Amino acid sequence: MPSSCRVVVLISGNGTNLQAIIDGCDDNLLADVVGVISNKPEAYGLIRAHHSEIDTSCVIAHRGESRAQYDARLMAAIERYQPDLIVLAGFMRILTDDFVNHYLGRIINIHPSLLPKYTGLNTHQRAIAANDSEHGASVHFVTSELDAGPVILQAKVPIYEDDTAEILAARVHEQEHAIYPLVVKWFSQQRLKLHEGQAYLDGTLIGPSGYAPD
Numbered sequence: 001m002p003s004s005c006r007v008v009v010l011i012s013g014n015g016t017n018l019q020a021i022i023d024g025c026d027d028n029l030l031a032d033v034v035g036v037i038s039n040k041p042e043a044y045g046l047i048r049a050h051h052s053e054i055d056t057s058c059v060i061a062h063r064g065e066s067r068a069q070y071d072a073r074l075m076a077a078i079e080r081y082q083p084d085l086i087v088l089a090g091f092m093r094i095l096t097d098d099f100v101n102h103y104l105g106r107i108i109n110i111h112p113s114l115l116p117k118y119t120g121l122n123t124h125q126r127a128i129a130a131n132d133s134e135h136g137a138s139v140h141f142v143t144s145e146l147d148a149g150p151v152i153l154q155a156k157v158p159i160y161e162d163d164t165a166e167i168l169a170a171r172v173h174e175q176e177h178a179i180y181p182l183v184v185k186w187f188s189q190q191r192l193k194l195h196e197g198q199a200y201l202d203g204t205l206i207g208p209s210g211y212a213p214d
């Protein structure tokens with residue numbers, strides 16, 4: 001990445017993480033969101049992209065289409081932008097192994113839990129139901145094993161007694177908006193690498209709970 005890192009963001013919904021990344025890219029000129037792709041035409045994140053004059057595409061799943069067929073169309077849409085980095089930001093479709101392996105080391109996700117806890121969906125409700133005292137979000141490299149790629153950075157939040165899933169989600173979201181742009185910046189600075197299934201920052205192995213300064 002000699003000049004600015006070209007970033008494509010995949011969304012399905014509101015796009016508040018997309019917004020945080022757009023705003024972060026405006027502040028540091030290392031990364032540039034060159035395209036936003038949604039699998040849902042009604043995703044509000046598409047409007048956010050328009051407001052920032054970022055090109056958008058929609059890749060809607062056809063009835064009866066296989067996951068491989070969908071992912072091939074998604075890949076074609078992505079390739080038009082010639083990205084250096086693919087960012088999943090509330091993208092709600094599981095991706096095939098072929099897709100993930102094509103972009104291995106260049107695709108990251110933010111997941112609303114302290115991985116490896118609570119992979120999959122409804123994470124906030126599950127953390128409350130388990131009586132956990134803390135919860136959070138994890139940015140990780142995407143690998144073919146769902147939500148199991150190496151963690152890059154986590155943020156923790158407390159869970160209080162009266163929390164509902166909505167209140168807790170809002171607390172987690174605020175932290176997501178802080179950590180995701182930071183990870184995009186590290187990647188753009190070429191400080192972040194995936195090597196043999198493990199994540200490294202500045203050549204140092206990142207531990208299982210993500211980067212933590214000494």
Ligand code: NHR
Pocket residue numbers: 088091092093094095096097100109110111112119120121142143144145146147148149
């Ligand atoms: N794909 C692979 N291969 N690996 C990962 O780690 C991935 C991935 C695709 C998306 C995001 C993930 C999350 O952060 C993500 C990580 C959707 C589902 C899901 O069950 C699960 C995890 C994630 C995203 N999706 C349903 C499906 O059948 C649809 C659910 C819906 O539409 O509401 O694809 O949590």
Ligand code: GAR
Pocket residue numbers: 011012013014015016017018045089090091092110111112120121137173176
């Ligand atoms: C975020 O909380 C993200 O962690 C989560 O969806 C939200 C998207 O919010 N991702 C998943 O649940 C992936 N399965 P946003 O659209 O406002 O960025």
